[in-house]
Amino acid sequence: MSESNGFLGGIVETIKTVVWALLIAGVFRTIFFQPFWIPSGSMKDTLLIGDFLFVNKMAYGYSYASCPSIPFLGIGADDFCGFLEGDNERLFGSDPERGDVAVFRHPVTGVDFIKRVIGLPGDRIQMVDGLLYINDEPVEVEQVEDFVEPWTRQGPQGIPPRCSNGAVGEGAACVKERFIETLPNGRAHSILNITDSSGDNTGVFTVPEGHFFFMGDNRDNSTDSRVPQAARGVGFVPREDLVGRADRIMFSSAGRSMFAFWTWRSDRYFKAIE
Template sequence: MASTKTHRRHDWGESLRTFSVALLMAVAVRTFLIQPFWIPSGSMKETLLVGDFLFVNKFAYGWSRWSCPWGLCPIEGRLWGALPERGDIVVFRHPVTGEDYVKRLIGLPGDRVRMRAGHLQLNGQPVDQRPAGQFSEPFLPQGSTGAVPRCANRPRPGGECRVDRSVETLPNGVSYAILNLTDWARGDTTDDIVVPPGHVFVLGDNRDNSLDSRFAQAQGGVGFVPLENLIGRADRVLFSSAGSSLWAFWTWRGDRFLHAVH
């Protein structure tokens, strides 16, 4: 009888050790390698859609305090930090609200960024932008908030929502699609904005539906993003849901499984 109790205690102890090791490995992977991220808004359409579920590469830029949940890593600045590249899709911690955001990195420290009637200029030179048809999607509620997309036309519920589409190419050769409702929206024309040391400038691909570095934090934007607030680079969509929940598998978009983003 004593032998049986000892055996049971051994089994419980072994199970507890196995669970503890698995938990520590899961925490380590999420802290240092990858982090899941769900897209709640349309500011990065068409590159990222509402309901996309991403894995964020946290190794890309090294680690900061924000690499850990709730900013608990005791790290000053960045550990083994690497400067991001223009055109990277970055996930970062908002400098004021503490929320996680995803945008495209446009300006590095020292860059001069300017918008003129919806066209991007970088260091005094216009960035190549060419019309590329239209982006369309159903005019239906999206995501957990149930918000409907903004459209250039006026569709009925369930109809086709259309927005003008262009392809923008940065000086380093990175190309991506951007959406544009109008060339006279708030943020479509700015003065020269010089990115300060230790910060980056970010934009949403859905230009007229994005609060980004064009807007100061007091205006509801993100302003300049400190390098230490970068969490990682978004490289791939794991799966995507067109419904109100990630668990509504019948609304998953079949063409976005393991979809690479750039």
């Protein structure tokens, strides 16, 4: 065989290897995992604007909301599993645990949200003076050091952070009170407090069968299950609208663009989500 044929053969083999690698990566992306960028500050300080993670679709099984999709061909999850929509069941399904951080499809708008599972089917959920009650019992909270971040517009949308220390200037310290909240199953996580808000005092929410109650960790800056869907909130989330569980941050950037390498947060790479 001539050198030219050997060279061309090597190029062909390289192309085949790359194609197979892309196909395998595509299968992983569409069937097992879904990439997700954190667009807002509703889950601070657990998740920050600009965190990038993969959602584990296998954690809760598959529904019309989490089935494989092929975005570059315009094929969505509904095209594969639309027949499942409306029955509130899942293939190979299991329910989330209290305290899981999960992505779900908004029951009305279809937009993907990421929040923490607080209420399970049958639970009674209420907020009283900013304290969470589950089944008429207050959860354990412990105040720890404040969460402090520089005041600057964050992410591609240029979202300004809210601060408990009032209006501050560009680059000044933006402070939020931080607590460790421990749920009845022993799962502990950080929550933030900014100010007194309407979400600090609510009625009792009784979670229906087959539904879940979600809240953001940044309690005063989160649109979640405390606001009903009729009032443009989230309300109760049906089982079928779960996409998957968020387990680990893979990459993080504090800038307006991921290409601004000087804003990368290397201390958050591969960080477990608690």
